[in-house]
Amino acid sequence: MADTSTNGPMMAADGTPLKQSLARALRRQKRRALLLTAPLLLFVLVSFIMPIGSMLMRSIQNTAGTDYIPDIIPNVVVALEDWDPQSGDLPSEAAFKAMAIDFKAAFKNKQHTQLGRRFNYETPGMSSLFRKSGRAISRLKIEEITDFKAEMLDVDKDWGKIEYWATIKANSGYYTGSYYMAAFDAERTIEGVQMKDPDQRIYQKLMIRTLWLSALITFCTLVIGYPVAWLLADLPLRTSNLLMILVLLPFWTSLLVRTSAWKILLQEQGVINDIWIALGFTERLSLINNQLGVVIAMTHILLPFMILPLYSVMKTIPPSYLRAAKSLGATNTTAFLRVYFPQTTPGIGAGALLVFILAVGYFITPELVGGADGTFISNRIYFQFSTLGNWGLAAALGTIMLVIVLLLYYVYDKLVGIDNVKLG
Amino acid sequence: MAQTSSKDAFVEFERVQKSYDGETLVVKDLNLTMPKGEFLTMLGPSGSGKTTCLMMLAGFETATHGEIKLDGKPINNIPPHKRGIGMVFQNYALFPHMTVAENLAFPLEVRKLGKSEREAKVKRALDMVQMGAFGGRRPAQLSGGQQQRIALARALVFEPELVLMDEPLGALDKQLREHMQFEITRIAHNLGITTVYVTHDQTEALTMSDRVAVFNDGRIQQLAPPDELYEAPQNSFVAQFIGENNTLEGVVQEIRDGFAVVRLDSGEVIDCKPVNVSKAGERTLVSIRPERVEIDKSRLHPDAHTLKAEVLEFIYMGDIFRTRLKVAGRDDFIIKTRNAPDQRRLQPGEMIDIGWLANDCRALDA
Numbered sequence: 001m002a003d004t005s006t007n008g009p010m011m012a013a014d015g016t017p018l019k020q021s022l023a024r025a026l027r028r029q030k031r032r033a034l035l036l037t038a039p040l041l042l043f044v045l046v047s048f049i050m051p052i053g054s055m056l057m058r059s060i061q062n063t064a065g066t067d068y069i070p071d072i073i074p075n076v077v078v079a080l081e082d083w084d085p086q087s088g089d090l091p092s093e094a095a096f097k098a099m100a101i102d103f104k105a106a107f108k109n110k111q112h113t114q115l116g117r118r119f120n121y122e123t124p125g126m127s128s129l130f131r132k133s134g135r136a137i138s139r140l141k142i143e144e145i146t147d148f149k150a151e152m153l154d155v156d157k158d159w160g161k162i163e164y165w166a167t168i169k170a171n172s173g174y175y176t177g178s179y180y181m182a183a184f185d186a187e188r189t190i191e192g193v194q195m196k197d198p199d200q201r202i203y204q205k206l207m208i209r210t211l212w213l214s215a216l217i218t219f220c221t222l223v224i225g226y227p228v229a230w231l232l233a234d235l236p237l238r239t240s241n242l243l244m245i246l247v248l249l250p251f252w253t254s255l256l257v258r259t260s261a262w263k264i265l266l267q268e269q270g271v272i273n274d275i276w277i278a279l280g281f282t283e284r285l286s287l288i289n290n291q292l293g294v295v296i297a298m299t300h301i302l303l304p305f306m307i308l309p310l311y312s313v314m315k316t317i318p319p320s321y322l323r324a325a326k327s328l329g330a331t332n333t334t335a336f337l338r339v340y341f342p343q344t345t346p347g348i349g350a351g352a353l354l355v356f357i358l359a360v361g362y363f364i365t366p367e368l369v370g371g372a373d374g375t376f377i378s379n380r381i382y383f384q385f386s387t388l389g390n391w392g393l394a395a396a397l398g399t400i401m402l403v404i405v406l407l408l409y410y411v412y413d414k415l416v417g418i419d420n421v422k423l424g
Numbered sequence: 425m426a427q428t429s430s431k432d433a434f435v436e437f438e439r440v441q442k443s444y445d446g447e448t449l450v451v452k453d454l455n456l457t458m459p460k461g462e463f464l465t466m467l468g469p470s471g472s473g474k475t476t477c478l479m480m481l482a483g484f485e486t487a488t489h490g491e492i493k494l495d496g497k498p499i500n501n502i503p504p505h506k507r508g509i510g511m512v513f514q515n516y517a518l519f520p521h522m523t524v525a526e527n528l529a530f531p532l533e534v535r536k537l538g539k540s541e542r543e544a545k546v547k548r549a550l551d552m553v554q555m556g557a558f559g560g561r562r563p564a565q566l567s568g569g570q571q572q573r574i575a576l577a578r579a580l581v582f583e584p585e586l587v588l589m590d591e592p593l594g595a596l597d598k599q600l601r602e603h604m605q606f607e608i609t610r611i612a613h614n615l616g617i618t619t620v621y622v623t624h625d626q627t628e629a630l631t632m633s634d635r636v637a638v639f640n641d642g643r644i645q646q647l648a649p650p651d652e653l654y655e656a657p658q659n660s661f662v663a664q665f666i667g668e669n670n671t672l673e674g675v676v677q678e679i680r681d682g683f684a685v686v687r688l689d690s691g692e693v694i695d696c697k698p699v700n701v702s703k704a705g706e707r708t709l710v711s712i713r714p715e716r717v718e719i720d721k722s723r724l725h726p727d728a729h730t731l732k733a734e735v736l737e738f739i740y741m742g743d744i745f746r747t748r749l750k751v752a753g754r755d756d757f758i759i760k761t762r763n764a765p766d767q768r769r770l771q772p773g774e775m776i777d778i779g780w781l782a783n784d785c786r787a788l789d790a
Binding site for chain 1: 482483484503504505506507508509510511513514515517518519520521530531534535578579582588
């Protein structure tokens with residue numbers, strides 16, 4: 001031990017170095033703390049970290065069904081190694097032979113349709129090719145065939161499409177970037193990976209819409225929630241308790257019920273429209289099944305998440321600050337803007353962060369009231385895995401959203417400082 | 425020009441009443457006149473209405489009835505920010521998100537002063553409270569005493585003629601408090617500003633003020649300079665609230681030559697100065713300060729009445745001796761004697777005779 005002090009290291013009463021005894025004592029404490037939190041850590045690990053890890057993996061694993069593609073078509077993978085799709089020629093005879101062999105094996109294992117569906121995500125038409133070719137190829141006698149190319153084209157002429165073979169070659173590894181390619185609205189053509197036509201870039205559009213609407217909702221909750229939080233913090237206890245119950249009431253109601261209630265209120269023949277007509281207007285408003293509906297319903301649903309952090313911060317600001325400002329000559333407006341408001345920014349930060357992140361991942365409300373142009377990326381993710389079974393693309397989209405949120409969090413930390421965020 | 429007010433009145437409360445709930449009055453019929461440059465303390469127990477009075481003067485509460493005038497002009501309808509009154513709050517209320525210098529510049533900024541003028545005034549105010557080097561700090565980085573100085577500087581930086589202080593030293597420890605009491609009075613007198621100071625600490629009130637208004641139950645019980653307040657309390661509340669005090673209950677037997685003879689409930693007879701008793705037969709609360717009780721019979725008037733007392737407890741306090749006696753059936757009678765070489769140190773169990781000058785013993789309302 002290099003100790004520069006002249007007296008040597010400090011000793012504890014029993015003669016062991018003080019640092020050592022301290023470390024031992026602290027270690028014991030830490031072990032106990034860890035033991036206490038172990039159930040939570042385990043829960044987080046099983047229910048949060050592992051699913052996220054598995055999602056990240058799924059977004060790059062190249063599988064059809066449960067098996068990796070190179071394990072299903074090993075011969076094709078080898079045979080296509082030297083083929084260059086950009087040459088404009090079909091793959092070699094060996095590749096066709098390999099395909100016939102691997103396809104037969106896949107048919108036996110009932111994997112050929114899964115394989116077809118997997119390729120179909122990228123190149124439409126391949127699913128039906130694989131399905132239709134199934135029985136015909138399984139009946140081929142490999143030993144007796146001399147011209148596999150001709151035989152395969154005879155089974156289905158689509159086996160002569162270069163882009164199909166290009167897709168197969170591009171997906172011959174254990175890991176693939178195809179899902180991310182799709183998630184970024186790119187597509188594979190014979191010339192290589194290219195962005196889709198601007199009007200077909202649906203994920204980009206959805207992501208921008210999700211972020212923009214979430215930001216708008218966050219802003220609306222702030223504008224509506226700030227005065228309410230202020231009232232809560234400022235009113236006498238009895239009144240503020242009543243108001244608090246009103247704020248929390250929606251919290252205690254099922255999300256589905258609240259969303260359905262908005263549907264009833266906002267629909268074309270709904271309460272608000274009826275009042276509108278009764279007031280003498282002739283045209284009914286379309287308040288639901290569009291972005292407006294999503295913003296209205298989600299602002300209401302997420303409002304408590306803005307009010308509560310704001311309230312808890314405002315509660316800690318003594319009224320004497322405002323009085324002091326006024327006694328120093330500030331008008332009500334100046335006192336609010338220069339003294340009160342700056343002290344509530346930690347609450348605004350916390351509330352905004354909470355509402356925005358919740359909004360970005362919201363699913364049920366946009367699904368029910370979003371209509372065609374009000375759906376979020378989460379609805380698309382759900383559609384991908386529930387309807388199309390495309391877990392890879394769903395995982396890739398989910399990962400991208402996660403990265404975007406983390407990135408925003410990072411920027412937020414740089415701009416506002418996460419230490420300045422206060423939940424109470 | 426309004427001629428209704430007296431010539432040197434700077435702050436005036438005229439028949440001011442305040443009620444929060446419409447059922448009870450927190451301030452009852454308050455009348456108070458302060459000349460310019462005076463340091464007046466509002467002293468009283470909590471709930472006595474003193475802080476309410478201060479808040480009405482500052483403009484944060486409105487008077488339910490009556491008029492408050494500042495420099496001859498009624499200010500009931502002037503909002504706080506236009507009154508130009510400096511105020512020091514109990515918890516200092518320094519803005520935590522601003523530096524010390526920004527805090528001090530705030531009242532100057534809202535008055536739209538130029539930058540150089542602002543800086544000069546902030547510097548002068550900081551120097552005045554000997555905090556010149558702390559302009560760049562945040563309030564949270566200062567000690568309680570330093571925050572107190574900054575709060576004072578901020579209340580004075582825009583040169584108000586009237587400064588209100590709401591228990592400004594309540595959060596400080598004893599030593600610092602005593603030092604700040606001196607600082608505040610020094611600055612207030614140097615600048616010649618009028619000060620209204622609210623406290624429930626009677627020592628603070630006595631040491632700092634030109635005059636003290638003792639509040640109880642929404643009324644001013646007595647408004648007088650500190651010495652008068654201590655030595656000549658006008659009623660039993662003031663007598664008991666200010667300083668230590670022995671009280672004995674009895675009935676006035678006769679009033680003669682400006683002195684009263686009171687027969688205590690336990691039978692003894694004592695000499696008193698009648699303060700708010702006027703005739704024989706009235707019940708009275710007799711008040712006598714512990715340090716005015718004489719235990720040396722030779723120093724009393726030969727005809728003076730004396731009381732038998734039993735020593736219960738002798739407490740050595742350094743500069744003084746504090747002795748608890750059983751007198752006239754009460755065992756909480758306190759006397760204070762100076763620690764001098766020839767001073768008697770009474771022993772518990774000892775029986776002594778005590779007496780006093782009739783002038784020091786005040787017969788007050790029962």
